Amino acid sequence: MNQFSAFQPCTIPLPSSKSESNRALIIDALTEGENHLHNLAEARDTQTMIRLLKENPPVYDVLDAGTTMRFLTAYAAVTNQHKVLTGTARMCERPIGILVDALREIGAEIHYLNSEGYPPLAVHGLQEQKSGRVSIRGDVSSQYISALLMISPKLPQGLQLELEGKVGSKTYIEMTIQLMKAFGVEAIWENNTIIVAPQKYQPTTFSVESDWSGASYWFSLVACAEKGELFLKGLKENSLQGDSKIVEIMDKLGVKSEFNADGVKLTKQPIKGFEAFDFTHCPDIAQTVAVTCAIVGQKAVFTGVESLRIKETDRIFALQQELAKFNADFVETEKDVFTLIPSVNMPNQVRIHTYDDHRMAMAFMPLMTKTRVIIEDPEVVNKSYPSFWKHLEILSSNI
Ligand SMILES: O=C(O)C1=C[C@@H](OP(=O)(O)O)[C@@H](O)[C@H](O)C1
Numbered sequence: 001m002n003q004f005s006a007f008q009p010c011t012i013p014l015p016s017s018k019s020e021s022n023r024a025l026i027i028d029a030l031t032e033g034e035n036h037l038h039n040l041a042e043a044r045d046t047q048t049m050i051r052l053l054k055e056n057p058p059v060y061d062v063l064d065a066g067t068t069m070r071f072l073t074a075y076a077a078v079t080n081q082h083k084v085l086t087g088t089a090r091m092c093e094r095p096i097g098i099l100v101d102a103l104r105e106i107g108a109e110i111h112y113l114n115s116e117g118y119p120p121l122a123v124h125g126l127q128e129q130k131s132g133r134v135s136i137r138g139d140v141s142s143q144y145i146s147a148l149l150m151i152s153p154k155l156p157q158g159l160q161l162e163l164e165g166k167v168g169s170k171t172y173i174e175m176t177i178q179l180m181k182a183f184g185v186e187a188i189w190e191n192n193t194i195i196v197a198p199q200k201y202q203p204t205t206f207s208v209e210s211d212w213s214g215a216s217y218w219f220s221l222v223a224c225a226e227k228g229e230l231f232l233k234g235l236k237e238n239s240l241q242g243d244s245k246i247v248e249i250m251d252k253l254g255v256k257s258e259f260n261a262d263g264v265k266l267t268k269q270p271i272k273g274f275e276a277f278d279f280t281h282c283p284d285i286a287q288t289v290a291v292t293c294a295i296v297g298q299k300a301v302f303t304g305v306e307s308l309r310i311k312e313t314d315r316i317f318a319l320q321q322e323l324a325k326f327n328a329d330f331v332e333t334e335k336d337v338f339t340l341i342p343s344v345n346m347p348n349q350v351r352i353h354t355y356d357d358h359r360m361a362m363a364f365m366p367l368m369t370k371t372r373v374i375i376e377d378p379e380v381v382n383k384s385y386p387s388f389w390k391h392l393e394i395l396s397s398n399i
């Protein structure tokens, strides 16, 4: 029998959300007065944000944390600081020009230190607000919009943000607005315009929820196992996190979810069939769902995955390479439309390359229900979920 093809009921504690944590930390840094933040994430992305805000070095090296890079760029500008922002080689390939252009329009002085449109960059503060109204493309990364929103109450004229064209990862913009609201700041979002008047963040007590993106891998494990039941602690049914969509998706792929006050119980149910899904607003669970479909034998169409190409790695390419190792396919059948063709023949052993991407390591873990799996560079999970493998050990002791 393969490891994890069947396991006894057990509880997974889950980490806190790095997305909520990093927003709470920026807002905290912009609040006059003392907040009480609870449950901040153990994720490296959050620990990096904590360290940089605390130590305030002249160079913000964000490593591979996208939110930390984008949020700190806007933060350095609004707090009128001189900072260099840099990160890993991959971070310096992830675009930031849309955010820099918007900040320059508002009045910030920012220079690129290497390639136009990409980190590293030097922020020289924002002496005077030149414009209170800015247009911004919404189809590359919502993190630019979140970064601008969080600093906007501190701008003397506030900010009117016009979102141009298709807006991706909308749920993350909504999360930003909800977090701002939790700290007493109103943002009004009507059609394509978000308006934030000059306001003060109010000191408060805020507790970060468990991470739905991290939870998705455990849903996948239950879907792929022959027998198994898990309780995921700390998840809320009505979450600020768009990745809670995994409940609806996994309901079709054989996982029943039952919520109570402490979290959610996952049990197996017959597969109802999953034909197509648009991941525009929950891109981080696309890998989880692709691997699940490949393992459970569900052909499916994936759309809204364009942004996967500019994340920790080119996630489309990485998925295609690694799925092929167990005879599954992720084919671009039309422009930006991908069909997942499940595995028909499982090798006795698969070695998964992880491309410096935490989600590659975690998404392929459920393959352990079917064959022997070697995950290369397993510590890559530290970016969002350092205790991931320790949590898997809880299961090993319950087989
Ligand atoms: O704002 C956030 O916390 C995030 C937004 C998303 O990025 P994009 O807006 O670039 O899709 C997501 O992929 C990332 O993991 C976290």
Ligand SMILES: C=C(OP(=O)(O)O)C(=O)O
Binding pocket: 064, 065, 066, 067, 068, 284, 311, 312, 359, 384
């Ligand atoms: C894309 C991710 O993070 P970021 O963009 O913040 O690096 C992620 O965690 O999957």
